[in-house]
Amino acid sequence: MADKSKIPLPQPTPETQHFWDGAKAGELRLQQCNDCSAVYFPPRPFCPTCGHREVSVIRASGKGKLYSYIINHRPHPAFDGPYSIAVVELDEGPRMMTNIVNTPQAPESLTLDMPVVVTFESMSDDISLPYFEPAANQSASANGEGKS
Amino acid sequence: MKPGSVAIVGAAETTELGKIPGMSQIQLHADAALNAIADAGLKITDIDGVATAGESPTAIAHYLGITPKWVDGTAVGGCSFMLHVRHAAAAINEGLCETVLITHGESGRSGVGRGGFRGAAASLQGQFEAPYGIMGPPSLFTIPFLRYMKETGMTLEQLAMVSVVQREWAALNPRASFRDPLTIDDVLNERMIAWPFTKLQCCLVTDGGGALILTSAERAQDFPQKPVYIIGTGESVETPMISQMEDFTTSKAFRVSGAKAFAEAGISHDDVDHLMIYDAFAHLPIYGLEDLGFCERGEAADFIWERNTAIGGKLPVNTNGGGLSYMHSGMYGMYALQESVRQMRGTAPAQVEGAKISVCHGVGGMFAASGTVIMSNEQP
Known part of the structure; x- marks a missing residue:
């Protein structure tokens, strides 16, 4: 786990x-x-x-696109199975490292230039980390279909 | 040092001195640097050389937005900055760069953003890359490559070909770690490390060492070995964070370093008989061939696929088998230099007949830094 x-x-x-x-x-x-x-x-x-x-x-805006990534296959105690280490390009221009979350960690679901949006996860009293997920997740949520 | 040939034209301390809890260590460097640049009446873009200690010159250059042609990270304790001045004077006299910035900053009292274990989590990489499960070079150096593939149309089979060709060279080298032939399928079907890179597209991890002795060309004639002349050199740094690399399809540090070395040597690419490109991972020779100017953007994969870098090809590359098959102790650059020297002496196991000029190109960190040395067995 x-x-x-x-x-x-x-x-x-x-x-x-x-x-x-x-x-x-x-x-x-x-x-x-x-x-x-x-x-x-x-x-x-x-x-x-x-x-x-x-x-x-x-x-x-919190919006951007998937710029490049790898899927790390070596085990890391904070992750279950292979996971993406990605760089997103924000709509404003700058790029930042992240994990693409809430989607299968496979090349088929991680296509370059797909729209992504930021989502935050609280890690401690002081720190929340920004992650990114496919924009399609949030539009599906907005349509009342719920998150996968 | 030629007396009076180089002068200090700007000097300043940090805006405050004493207790500065509102600034991290790297910002102390930057604060002093911006003040000194203002004192000299210059702009940041006028700076083309950076020397520092306590922080890496890569971190300082990228933090300030400088693209240097010369860096010195000599770190020998408190007198380091005197040495930097001396080295800078020599570099300026030699034409390696024109305007050198030397910085010092130390949060010695407040300990904000300082080196060591605590500094790691406060560094920019510690804050903006480490939380995302990074696990050393295999998980970082590889990140730009998918973008390269998308922009150039390169295939995974072509990436695998890099390992195949270098294994062919290794087969000629009795000291190579791996010498058995490989097929493209062998490479693609190996254990996945960081998709799309398999184990055979990542460098070895081995033990070893090497050393070089250099002297003046004048004296070189008196030694028993055939002299190998340094005819061109280059260097640069870009960023300590792979995520902040300016363009994922080309290394700025490679381009600056390579162009400088070729300009110094006064040679064209057609003059080059032998090439070493530090291959920590299989995409490095691709980036190297293009960033050094041997291939146009997007053409290196075909160049290797068509066996131009292989045995009998017009540009033999990584003739020792490279970091992928020969050896890789962690800092492989020494082994690339050793192979260039062997080729110039005419003593390499896979000797390129009649080779007179060898280009040896290295990387530091993950596209973080670069150095290029051009050697010849003929004195220009």
Whole structure:
């Protein structure tokens, strides 16, 4: 049985705290340069495109697409059987690592560029991790068909 | 160091000194760096060399948004930064880069985002990659490849061919770990490690070592072995996080390093007789062939499939069998260098007849860093 306590939890720093506060509140947060408008991730208090120090925290749509992944077949105590380690490209541009959840962990159900949406799971009092699931799951849910 | 040939043109400390609990260690580096860049009247994009200790130059360069042509992570304790200045002066004189940034930052008192076990969970990879079940290079280095497949149309059979061809080279090498012939089906049907990569598409894990001794070309004539001249070199870093690689179908560090080495050597690709590409996983020779400019984007798979890199091909690659069949101790680059030296001396088990120029291309981390050395047995 998967033991979620075996997941190494992030330790926020002053520059990333807003991201983890957002995750706790069910929001995916990115940053945007006040000068050149670049949206970026991971967090840092200056723009990696132009070096400007005035930046804003923005709430991302939570929507993106599956950019690339592998299915890890080596056993990990926090996972049951093979699992995806994926990178999603957010609609706002930045990419981030995640697991694609709530769908079979098989190439047939994990097609590149399929739409995905963020979903959060509480791991401790302080940390909720962002995961992504197929957008089709949530639209099915909205249609009253329930999650698989 | 030539006296007076290099000067310090910007200098600054962090905005605050003393107790700074509101900044992690890496941000202390960045704060000082941004202040020094401002002091010199430069922009971040003016910086093309990075030296640091305590944090990796990869982490500092990516954090600041710098694409360096020169890095120095020499870490020898408190005097490291004096050494960085010295190395930077030499590098600048040699034309490896023009404007070097040397950073120091240490959250010695507050211990925010500091190295060690605690630092791991506070690092950007610790926060944004580690929670997702990553298990070392096989689960990370492999992630970009599906995107490469989709964008180029490369097939899994073509990926398997990389292992097949390198095993053919290994068969000629008595010191290779694995020498038995392989078929594409053998490769595809092996145990799955990280789909779509099977065990035979991942490097070996073995014991071993190697060393090189270098001296001036002037003195080289007086040694008993045939001299192997370094005629071009390159290096770069991109990112410590595979998820933040700029383009999953090409390595920026490879491109910068390779182009610099070729420019220094003043050679064209047609001049190259032998090529080593650090093959931690089977897709590395694909990326290497394209990023070094031997193939156009999306053409490396066909290039290997058509046996151009195999025995008798026009560009012999990984002639020792590579990390996939020869050996891989963890830091394989030394073994790639040793094979290039053997080829240039004319003593390789699978000797490329008449080879005069060898390109040896290495990777660090997971597409995190790169170094390229071009050797020749003729003095230019």
